[in-house]
Amino acid sequence: xxxxxxxxxxxxxxxxxxxxxxxxxxxxxxxxxxxxxxxxxxxxxxxxxxxxxxxxxxxxxxxxxxxxxxxxxxxxxxxxxxxxxxxxxxxxxxxxxxxxxxxxxxxxxxxxxxxxxxxxxxxxxxxxxxxxxxxxxxxxxxxxxxxxxxxxxxxxxxxxxxxxxxxxxxxxxxxxxxxxxxxxxxxxxxxxxxxxxxxxxxxxxxxxxxxxxxxxxxxxxxxxxxxxxxxxxxxxxxxxxxxxxxxxxxxxxxx
Amino acid sequence: xxxxxxxxxxxxxxxxxxxxxxxxxxxxxxxxxxxxxxxxxxxxxxxxxxxxxxxxxxxxxxxxxxxxxxxxxxxxxxxxxxxxxxxxxxxxxxxxxxxxxxxxxxxxxxxxxxxxxxxxxxxxxxxxxxxxxxxxxxxxxxxxxxxxxxxxxxxxxxxxxxxxxxxxxxxxxxxxxxxxxxxxxxxxxxxxxxxxxxxxxxxxxxxxxxxx
Numbered sequence: 001x002x003x004x005x006x007x008x009x010x011x012x013x014x015x016x017x018x019x020x021x022x023x024x025x026x027x028x029x030x031x032x033x034x035x036x037x038x039x040x041x042x043x044x045x046x047x048x049x050x051x052x053x054x055x056x057x058x059x060x061x062x063x064x065x066x067x068x069x070x071x072x073x074x075x076x077x078x079x080x081x082x083x084x085x086x087x088x089x090x091x092x093x094x095x096x097x098x099x100x101x102x103x104x105x106x107x108x109x110x111x112x113x114x115x116x117x118x119x120x121x122x123x124x125x126x127x128x129x130x131x132x133x134x135x136x137x138x139x140x141x142x143x144x145x146x147x148x149x150x151x152x153x154x155x156x157x158x159x160x161x162x163x164x165x166x167x168x169x170x171x172x173x174x175x176x177x178x179x180x181x182x183x184x185x186x187x188x189x190x191x192x193x194x195x196x197x198x199x200x201x202x203x204x205x206x207x208x209x210x211x212x213x214x215x216x217x218x219x220x221x222x223x224x225x226x227x228x229x230x231x232x233x234x235x236x237x238x239x240x241x242x243x244x245x246x247x248x249x250x251x252x253x254x255x
Numbered sequence: 256x257x258x259x260x261x262x263x264x265x266x267x268x269x270x271x272x273x274x275x276x277x278x279x280x281x282x283x284x285x286x287x288x289x290x291x292x293x294x295x296x297x298x299x300x301x302x303x304x305x306x307x308x309x310x311x312x313x314x315x316x317x318x319x320x321x322x323x324x325x326x327x328x329x330x331x332x333x334x335x336x337x338x339x340x341x342x343x344x345x346x347x348x349x350x351x352x353x354x355x356x357x358x359x360x361x362x363x364x365x366x367x368x369x370x371x372x373x374x375x376x377x378x379x380x381x382x383x384x385x386x387x388x389x390x391x392x393x394x395x396x397x398x399x400x401x402x403x404x405x406x407x408x409x410x411x412x413x414x415x416x417x418x419x420x421x422x423x424x425x426x427x428x429x430x431x432x433x434x435x436x437x438x439x440x441x442x443x444x445x446x447x448x449x450x451x452x453x454x455x456x457x458x459x460x461x462x463x464x465x466x467x
Contacts, residue, residue: 028352035353036265067348074259078418085417106414113261121348130345145283145291149338152295153302157342160303178310185309185432189439192304192318196327196440197448199300203293210292217288 007063008126015057019231020128020136026238027124031117033245038109042248047116049241053123064122071118075111082107130154138221148219156202160195167191257340257358258404260351264411271357271407278333278363286331297327298335302342309436311428319429322396323437325366326377326389327451332370336363357407365399377441377452385445386438393437394430401426 009016015023034046054064083091088102125133134150171187178184248254263271286294301324308315325332337359344350350358369392376388405419444451 031260031352032268035261035263035268071259071348074257074262077421078262081418081421082414086414103414106412110259110261114259117260117351117353118348121344121352125345126348130342133345143283145286145288146279146334146338148291149295149298149334150341152292153299153338153342156296156299157302157346160299161306164303164307180310180312182435185435186439188307188309188318189436190443192300192307192320192436193440193443193447195300195304196297196444196451199296200293200448200451203296206292206296207289 008057008059008122009129009132011058011127013056013058013127014230015053015123016127017230018234019225019227020132021139021225022227022231022235023124023128024133024136024140026235027120029242030120030124030238033242033249034113034116034120037113037245037249039249039254041254042245043109043112043116045241045248046245047112047119050116050119050123054119057123057127059122059127067122068115068118071114072111075107075114078110079107135221135223136225138219139225144218151219152206156199160199163198164191164195167194257350258354258361258407260353262411262415263354263357263407267407267411268353268357271354271360273356275333275337275356275359275363278330278360278367279337282328282330282333282335285329286334290331294328294331294335295338297324298339301335302339305339309432311432316429316432318436319362319397319400319433320393320437320440321362321366321400322369322393322433323389323440325363325368325370325396326374326392326437326441329370330367332366333359333363336366361400361403361407365396365403368399369396382445386442389441390434390438394434397433398426398430401429 030046030050034043034050037043037046083099083103084097086100086103086106088100090098091101091104092099128136131151131154134147134154137150138144138147168191171191176184176187178188301320304318304320306317308317321332321336324335328335337355340350340355340358340362344352344355373388373392373395376384377392380388401423405422408415408419408422441452
């Protein structure tokens with residue numbers, strides 16, 4: 001598994017061409033609105049919009065399904081518990097357990113919201129390279145240190161992943177097989193310890209190299225994003241859509 | 256454990272986000288610019304460590320190590336955990352944007368609390384006290400994280416009470432594993448790189464001891 005594989009970025013589609021700052025803001029506001037909504041009508045519309053965006057981004061279907069499977073782990077767990085424990089009208093019976101209408105409804109609501117947000121996330125944020133997004137964060141006035149942490153962390157996650165893979169290959173070559181015993185735990189502990197030690201040593205060298213190049217605590221940003229007309233049109237439409245959602249949320253007689 | 260999107264109620268989400276922002280601000284204040292690469296690389300290392308699965312009986316548990324993070328980074332664990340979780344959301348869509356604040360708080364607050372409580376024993380104690388304190392730091396942090404997750408669920412709705420109970424039970428074996436591993440890792444670091452345990456990483460705290 002390659003963490004910074006950028007499966008969804010590096011393609012071309014109308015969604016890919018949008019300005020990353022617009023996408024970050026749009027995705028964040030949309031996610032919060034969906035997470036806090038409980039109106040069926042508004043949720044249907046948001047899901048339609050999210051899926052529409054995802055389709056417009058033309059992502060690889062296989063990868064999308066993989067992400068959906070990973071994210072829904074917690075949801076599966078909720079489905080195992082909620083229908084049987086929420087009090088309400090009985091829907092089905094299995095031995096001493098009763099599934100209730102209310103329980104199923106709650107589980108379904110959460111599943112719907114979670115996957116709507118996931119679709120929007122994949123469409124808007126996963127279509128950018130993480131480093132472009134960090135850069136955009138800097139332009140959105142996120143504290144500089146946080147942005148730098150993201151840059152370094154994102155850069156070295158991949159490298160450390162390969163390092164762990166090498167260390168684990170070395171362990172396997174020596175006949176290590178994980179079990180539930182102290183030997184296994186100690187081996188993993190030393191693996192993690194080694195990783196930490198190496199990361200600190202490496203950070204020393206990085207810091208020295210940066211000092212040599214005159215680092216004063218700020219990353220100069222050379223490339224500025226430019227808002228084009230298509231970005232403006234998208235931002236305007238999406239803002240209208242989000243306002244519509246809020247209105248639906250606040251109007252009692254709408255679904 | 257990550258709470259996924261669409262589960263928590265507005266007050267919990269907003270409170271989590273607000274508290275996390277405060278924690279991050281406290282962490283950033285204690286982090287000098289020159290420590291940025293070190294903190295970032297440690298965050299990356301912990302991120303990768305959390306992808307390692309260890310066998311617990313018939314099942315697997317992935318490492319959390321927030322106790323150790325709190326111990327090594329102090330208040331800086333807040334920005335470090337935030338960045339780690341943010342990256343996880345970005346790369347695997349695990350967790351998410353709306354829950355980022357709550358999830359960061361649930362992991363970082365216990366870490367900072369335990370490290371503040373236990374650091375005198377980890378820093379100065381005899382080898383045996385040191386290992387016991389490290390064990391406690393790892394186990395307690397994860398236990399508190401589990402309690403925080405359960406509390407968030409219950410505050411979001413009475414209906415989540417059974418789910419919260421399951422979450423708490425699941426955290427029991429993880430507590431043991433985390434405690435043992437944290438103690439072992441601390442033991443390893445004490446021999447190989449003791450300055451890492453002096454909290455010299457974040458600057459400010461632990462000066463004087465560093466590098467001796």
